[in-house]
Amino acid sequence: MSAPKPNETRHSGTSTDSVSPTSTSDQLVDHFFRHEYGQLVASLTRRFGVRNWELAEDAIQYAMSRAMGGWSRQGIPQNPAAWLHRVASNHMLDVLRRESRQESLDEATLTENVPSRETVNLKLPENERLNDDLLRMIFVCCHPEVAAESQLALALKTLCGFGNREIARSLLTTEMSVAKRLTRAKQRLRELRVEPSDLDEVTIRNRLPHVHSVVYLLFNEGYSSSLPDRLIREELCEEAVRLALLMAEHPLTQGGESSALLALLLFHAARLDARIDANGVMLLLKEQDRSRWDRRLMAEGYRWLDRATGQGPISRFHAEALIAAEHCYAQSLDETNWHRIVQAYDLLCRLAPSPIHDLNRAIAIGHHHGPDAGTKALSQIESDRLERDYYLWHAARADLAAQTKNFNFARQALEQARDLAPTNAEKELICRKLDALGEDTAQS
Amino acid sequence: MAKWGEWFQKLGAAIIDGGDALLPVGKVITSNSAVTDGPFIEAKELVGGYSIVEADSIDHAAEMAKGCPVLTHGGNVEVRQLAGYSDSL
Secondary structure (H helix, E strand, O other): OOOOOOOOOOOOOOOOOOOOHHHHHHHHHHHHHHHHHHHHHHHHHHHHOHHHHHHHHHHHHHHHHHHHHHHHHHOOOOOHHHHHHHHHHHHHHHHHHHHHHHOOOOHHHHHHHOOOOOOOOOOOOOHHHHHHHHHHHHHHHOOOOOOHHHHHHHHHHHOOOOOHHHHHHHOOOOHHHHHHHHHHHHHHHHHOOOOHHHOOHHHHHHHHHHHHHHHHHHHHHHHOOOOOOHHHHHHHHHHHHHHHHHHHHOOOOOOHHHHHHHHHHHHHHHHOHHHEOOOOOEOOHHHOOHHHOOHHHHHHHHHHHHHHHOOOOOOHHHHHHHHHHHHHHOOOOOOOOHHHHHHHHHHHHHHOOOHHHHHHHHHHHHHHHOHHHHHHHHHOOOOHHHHHHOHHHHHHHHHHHHHOOOHHHHHHHHHHHHHHOOOHHHHHHHHHHHHHHHHHHHHO | OHHHHHHHHHOOHHHHHOHHHOOOOOOOOOOOOOOOOOOOHHHHHHHOOOOOOOOOOHHHHHHHHOOOHHHHHOOOOOOOOOOOOHHHO
8 A cells, every 4th residue: 555655656647757856745745734634633623622623624724834834944843743733723722712802702701611822731642642532533523413425525524634626536526515515514513512522432332333334435435446546546545544443453442343344454455556557557356466465564454354353243344354365365366265255255245235245256156166156146146226226247247148158148238337337437448348248259 | 364264264154143243334325326335356356447547648548558468468458538537638
């Protein structure tokens, strides 16, 4: 998994392959700020309350713009995070004091509502406290009363420091719609008077499966190849791993499910770089150079999967992590242990019934027992929704049919897949497959 | 490594039937579709997959496509401009 590296080429649409030093340092600064942003929002919101959420974001923007100007002239301070925290806190205090005066509140109310500079600890809170702030903020963003589509936007904005434009690109929507979602979500949280510090252990435990799902989805957005911006895809995955790690390690959220989710994401993250070639071309599993899979991330994945197996109960994430682990463990596609993968899909389908899981199981069966068995497994799936919505259902049908030289059937399935494909890029893929099928038909 | 492998071998109906202890899994949010997608290698990297490259011209994109490994396997690559991203081309 790759954070923007100093020497990494960004596919920015320019004809040169090199990145100028300025844009490289800008990327690093962006990256640093993005991570600090989530931490700062969490810590300031916990201290000043959800009602001051937007003010906190403004104050952080202010601190960051001060940093941009000041640091380039005077150099980066020894502890940049603490510097940002102090400047943003002070700015918030100043604004709150000014507002209080404008509302002509008496001095007593002011001192009651707004802590004075002297009473506020301006040092950066301890690491433990920071993690706790961020963790609580995840649970605020994933509040069940917030519309599902807004939870992701809120998490990306608040926890990951994404801009509205990046969120729009991540969630395949418009900036306008992102802005509306964020405003509505924050308003709802203010109405509900949700405060990060009010979250008790029981609430956190109860909401944990849902938060897992949001982090899983965050990763899936990055893992799915429908996003045109490679950098955003990688950052989404990286952020999801970061949040999963926080949950797996934090005493309030650790356990089998958190460990298994983290293991699952690590296995997929280990392959991210190898899924794309030097020209940004997406590679299928059989085309991937397995020596480029990240051994370190895979080792971490095995470590967390080991831990997850000792922490019951078994969850769908255990099953999914096992599937991903088998793929990582195989030295080549031919050496893949499809028997175990099918077993893990059996487990997944029982733990979390879903036609998507059935579909992937059928593909695995096709690899394990041959296309006829795969087709049979496919035919047993409750597929109404898949037929209507999911182009990969039809693409999988076509693949199996083509393998049994049933080319007419494969063609029809591919045409359905093409019509359902959600993006032009996916339509292009299907068209390519249709062309290839034409050649096969001609040869047979 | 060996540990989860052994554990996996032992996995059976007994564990699954202890399902009462399972935490309810929150429904994964979907954007428009009624079905829940996920990062599954089988559908996405065996059946599906495609490439988007950003290039400054269609010729530039064609040049990039020459490196595609599918070409060494007798496949072909088609380069087309994406609708909706015309400003980047």
